Amino acid sequence: MKIDVELKNVTKKYGEIVAVDDVSFAVERGQFFSLLGPSGCGKTTTLRMISGFETPTEGEIFIEGKPMTNVPPFKRPTNLVFQNLALFPHMNVFDNIAFGLRIKKVPENEIQKRVKEMLELVRLPGYEKRKISQLSGGEKQRIAIVRALVNRPAVLLLDEPLGPLDLKLREEMIVELKRIKREVGTTFIYVTHDQGEALTMSDKIVVMNKGKVVQIGTPMEIYEKPKSKFVADFIGGTNFFEGKYTDGAVEVDGLGKISIESGAHVSKKTLLLSVKPEKICIGKKLKKVDNIFDGKVTESFYQGRAITYKVLLENDSLITVVAPSYGMERVFGIGEKVKVGWNKEDARVIT
Amino acid sequence: MKKTNILWSIVVIFAIILAFSPITILFLLSLNDSPALPLKNFPTTKWYEALFQFPGAMESIVNSLMVAGVTTLVAVVLGICGGYALVRTRFVGKSFFTGLLLMPMVVPYIIMGISLLSFLLRLGMEPSLITIIIGHILLAIPYATLVLTSRFIGFNISLEEAAMDLGADRLTTFRKITLPLIMPGIITAAILSFIISWEDVAMAVLLAGSQQTAPVFMFSLVTKLPKFVPILTAMSTIMFAFAIVLAILMRKAERFSIS
Amino acid sequence: MNPREKEASQSPKTKKIELRGILLVVPTYLWLIVTFLIPVISVLMLSFAELHPVTKNIVSFPTMNNYLTLFTNLDYVVVLLRTLLLTVAVTISSVGLAYAVAYFITFKILKNKYTILLAFQAPYIASYMMVLLAWRLLLGRSGVINSLLMSMGLTSGPIELLGYNAFSVWLVLTATWFPWLILPIFVSLEKIDRSLLEASQDLGASPFTTFLKVTFPLSLPGVFVAILFVFIPTIGEFVAPAVVGGTTGLMFGNLIYDFFLKGFRWDIGSAFAVCLLCIVILAVLVLFRKIGFEKLMESL
Numbered sequence A: 001m002k003i004d005v006e007l008k009n010v011t012k013k014y015g016e017i018v019a020v021d022d023v024s025f026a027v028e029r030g031q032f033f034s035l036l037g038p039s040g041c042g043k044t045t046t047l048r049m050i051s052g053f054e055t056p057t058e059g060e061i062f063i064e065g066k067p068m069t070n071v072p073p074f075k076r077p078t079n080l081v082f083q084n085l086a087l088f089p090h091m092n093v094f095d096n097i098a099f100g101l102r103i104k105k106v107p108e109n110e111i112q113k114r115v116k117e118m119l120e121l122v123r124l125p126g127y128e129k130r131k132i133s134q135l136s137g138g139e140k141q142r143i144a145i146v147r148a149l150v151n152r153p154a155v156l157l158l159d160e161p162l163g164p165l166d167l168k169l170r171e172e173m174i175v176e177l178k179r180i181k182r183e184v185g186t187t188f189i190y191v192t193h194d195q196g197e198a199l200t201m202s203d204k205i206v207v208m209n210k211g212k213v214v215q216i217g218t219p220m221e222i223y224e225k226p227k228s229k230f231v232a233d234f235i236g237g238t239n240f241f242e243g244k245y246t247d248g249a250v251e252v253d254g255l256g257k258i259s260i261e262s263g264a265h266v267s268k269k270t271l272l273l274s275v276k277p278e279k280i281c282i283g284k285k286l287k288k289v290d291n292i293f294d295g296k297v298t299e300s301f302y303q304g305r306a307i308t309y310k311v312l313l314e315n316d317s318l319i320t321v322v323a324p325s326y327g328m329e330r331v332f333g334i335g336e337k338v339k340v341g342w343n344k345e346d347a348r349v350i351t
Numbered sequence B: 001m002k003k004t005n006i007l008w009s010i011v012v013i014f015a016i017i018l019a020f021s022p023i024t025i026l027f028l029l030s031l032n033d034s035p036a037l038p039l040k041n042f043p044t045t046k047w048y049e050a051l052f053q054f055p056g057a058m059e060s061i062v063n064s065l066m067v068a069g070v071t072t073l074v075a076v077v078l079g080i081c082g083g084y085a086l087v088r089t090r091f092v093g094k095s096f097f098t099g100l101l102l103m104p105m106v107v108p109y110i111i112m113g114i115s116l117l118s119f120l121l122r123l124g125m126e127p128s129l130i131t132i133i134i135g136h137i138l139l140a141i142p143y144a145t146l147v148l149t150s151r152f153i154g155f156n157i158s159l160e161e162a163a164m165d166l167g168a169d170r171l172t173t174f175r176k177i178t179l180p181l182i183m184p185g186i187i188t189a190a191i192l193s194f195i196i197s198w199e200d201v202a203m204a205v206l207l208a209g210s211q212q213t214a215p216v217f218m219f220s221l222v223t224k225l226p227k228f229v230p231i232l233t234a235m236s237t238i239m240f241a242f243a244i245v246l247a248i249l250m251r252k253a254e255r256f257s258i259s
Numbered sequence C: 001m002n003p004r005e006k007e008a009s010q011s012p013k014t015k016k017i018e019l020r021g022i023l024l025v026v027p028t029y030l031w032l033i034v035t036f037l038i039p040v041i042s043v044l045m046l047s048f049a050e051l052h053p054v055t056k057n058i059v060s061f062p063t064m065n066n067y068l069t070l071f072t073n074l075d076y077v078v079v080l081l082r083t084l085l086l087t088v089a090v091t092i093s094s095v096g097l098a099y100a101v102a103y104f105i106t107f108k109i110l111k112n113k114y115t116i117l118l119a120f121q122a123p124y125i126a127s128y129m130m131v132l133l134a135w136r137l138l139l140g141r142s143g144v145i146n147s148l149l150m151s152m153g154l155t156s157g158p159i160e161l162l163g164y165n166a167f168s169v170w171l172v173l174t175a176t177w178f179p180w181l182i183l184p185i186f187v188s189l190e191k192i193d194r195s196l197l198e199a200s201q202d203l204g205a206s207p208f209t210t211f212l213k214v215t216f217p218l219s220l221p222g223v224f225v226a227i228l229f230v231f232i233p234t235i236g237e238f239v240a241p242a243v244v245g246g247t248t249g250l251m252f253g254n255l256i257y258d259f260f261l262k263g264f265r266w267d268i269g270s271a272f273a274v275c276l277l278c279i280v281i282l283a284v285l286v287l288f289r290k291i292g293f294e295k296l297m298e299s300l
Helices: A043-051 A093-103 A108-121 A137-149 A167-184 A195-201 A219-224 A229-234 B002-030 B046-053 B057-088 B094-106 B109-122 B129-153 B157-165 B170-199 B202-207 B214-224 B226-258 C012-046 C065-072 C074-108 C113-125 C128-138 C144-151 C166-191 C194-202 C207-235 C239-244 C252-262 C266-291 C293-299
Strands: A003-014 A017-028 A032-036 A058-063 A078-081 A155-159 A187-192 A204-209 A212-217 A239-246 A249-252 A256-259 A270-275 A281-283 A291-302 A306-313 A318-324 A337-342 A347-350 C058-060
Touching: A003 A043, A003 A187, A017 A043, A017 A058, A017 A187, A017 A204, A017 A212, A032 A043, A032 A195, A043 A058, A043 A078, A043 A155, A043 A187, A078 A137, A078 B157, A093 A108, A093 A137, A108 A137, A108 A167, A137 A155, A137 A167, A167 A195, A187 A195, A195 A219, A204 A219, A204 A229, A212 A219, A212 A229, A229 A239, A229 A270, A229 A347, A239 A256, A256 A291, A281 A318, A306 A337, B002 B226, B002 C074, B002 C128, B002 C166, B046 B057, B046 B226, B057 B094, B057 B129, B057 B170, B057 B214, B057 B226, B057 C012, B094 B129, B094 C012, B109 B129, B109 B202, B109 C012, B109 C252, B109 C266, B129 B170, B129 B202, B129 C012, B157 B170, B170 B226, B202 B214, B202 C252, B214 B226, B214 C128, B214 C239, B226 C128, C012 C266, C065 C074, C065 C266, C074 C113, C074 C166, C074 C207, C074 C252, C074 C266, C113 C166, C128 C144, C128 C166, C128 C239, C166 C207, C166 C239, C194 C207, C207 C266, C239 C252, C252 C266
Parallel strands: A032 A187, A032 A204, A078 A155, A155 A187
Antiparallel strands: A003 A017, A003 A058, A204 A212, A239 A249, A239 A270, A249 A256, A270 A347, A281 A337, A291 A306, A291 A337, A306 A318
8 A cells, every 4th residue: 555644753842842742654545544632632733744834843744755844835745624714715716726726837728627527526516706705614615625626636634624514514514525535536634623523534543642642543443442541531432440350350349340351461450441331231131241230320311312321330430321212112210220231342451 | 852952963063064164165265266255256267277387386296196105105015014024923022113113103293303304414315305205104104004914913824824735835825815815904004104195294394305295385385475375275176186086096996905 | 822822932933933023024123213213312312412503513412401491481481381272272172072073973873874974084185284274264364254254244353363373273273183083982982882871871870971970981992092193293283383373373393393494403492392292202101091002002
């Protein structure tokens, strides 16, 4: 596989503050690659270094194998979709999309053709003469995306472009983005703080926290096999259990043994377990489950597709359980005694 | 309730008379046989004819145009630089600079004028149109800079970054993005600078040599040769008409640049 | 703290930005320093010197003689007092009239407020000199107003008050300035939340009390800006007195003008200018203290 973008030990400091700390990763050609993390984690700074608006304090950036660290933004084969879209208000849709091509002195009839193709790609044919102020939020997003794409960049960079949209429009745009990605095949690097967006769209995700890369992997790996407490909690939320390891199980104070998958764990060592809320079953009686505990429902939220419970266990720890509403005989009431349980492969050991 | 309405009407009508009647009467008198009421032999163009014959009158209008033109050009360029620097960059002594920039706005013209005059004379400069231009630029700089500063504050920097990301170098970005977007500010600054120079009597009277701007020409005639005052009624009417045409043109340009 | 704030003076990029900033302000800086700061400071120095009337070389320094000349000559003191009186009178009358018109436009007019506002600025597209010329013709012993009154038989002789004198200067300056002051006052009146006025009336205040206790205090920023707008040019005025002031309406600015352009006594003129500047600075400081610099800039 060809590598399109590579960061080698990139660090960015603003005075004393380290915004990006020794970040390395490689993006393969044609990937939908996401930088995911809470606000202030350094993901936008990383993106701005790839696009050339910030220069790394240390480390190097390669795009298509060429060193790019000191190349100005207008000479890089990347194009950026800005967080606030940054569509030029004094130009119409056509002039906005044609801007990059005109700079490159592409012949005018070629420009006409490519802009038309692009507007068809985002299903806005005939929008050439519209003013930017006449576009709806979703239309602006699409124009901003094709204004970057029309230049056929090696890499398309997207800086939380769906942020200001409402939920329904955002879901629409996620589908739209995936379709555009499929049709053009360009490498996408997508910055977001929304784990849902990242999981849905990405081929690969880099999770960042406090300027550092904490995990790189496919959405499934990130979700199912978090390597740290931060990732386990940030992606979808989780329940933690801490206890000492003794042959095939973890002994949690006041709760008892939680059996886990066999692995090379050292006896008597304290382990942290993560159990995702939707991996936990809840019921009056549970069968065929490896770990079963008693608990009391303290809160329940009916959410249509699922029901979320807060369950108090015997060791006074509160866990979150998400049960599908499908096949449920009823919603458990507050104060009701229940049993909760999960299989041993669903309790992930976090090292 | 009715009583207060009558009171309001009186105050407002008084204000309107105070504001509008002088120039209306001036306009009527410029078409009258003599600068007095009641009207006699009305309308006549004899003062307008006399104006074109009168030595120095038309030259002074041309001088005014030149002075205001140069002042506008320099003040707007300096205003763009200053506004950009104040909003987009940091430099040592920014607050000192801002203070210095605002100071000419609160110092009476007479003080700035005589200070500048004595200073320029000491440097060996003779009073001329150039000294007037120097003074007018000083008057216009704070206004031009303030107008453009507020325009730059409202400017979204990612628009420039977007242009650079799409392949435009700094110069192209400035030409195609920055300049068009601050154009309304530039036009407002230009109108302000032009008016400041075009209208000014005090600074120009202090700094003028043998070449005079129109207001200086009028001032010296009024105070020294009162019998030629009727000619000035014609002159100021022409200048008024010119200023109105200019104002309309600039308004049009402003609207054009916004759309 | 914003990481970019922290960037200050550290990375090479910031140094570049700083250099660019300095390069961009250098022309303006130079202009302000060479044509404003240095000349004003040199006038300040000059006011403590005695110059040779012809060669303009410094004869003695420092000396208080120039200031003594001002304060020991009764004629000069009278002109100074007259100037102060006229300035205060013009400020009060023009701000008052502008306030009335602004209040009327804000609260009594429902449609086309801005057109009316604009219309009041219109006569001054012309020029200051044109307006002064118009008043020159209107006033005077044999001016338009007096001759009209006499021809209509309303008065037997010319009304002296409407000649060229201090009263005329006051009238002309008031008429010239008040239209400019409508806008800042209008802006601060328009900004007042109408529900505050309703709340005041709801709590039992009469319309007049509401004005006194709510509307007026809230419009003060605009009033102070207006005062600044009229006070500074009026106290340094010398053109209007020369045109309509006759011999009894001359102001302090005329004295300074004469010392520099007619008598060529730069040293005495400088002392007079410094006195004027001190009064202006005092007034500006009082106004700034009353309202705060930030708020004043906001309403500018």
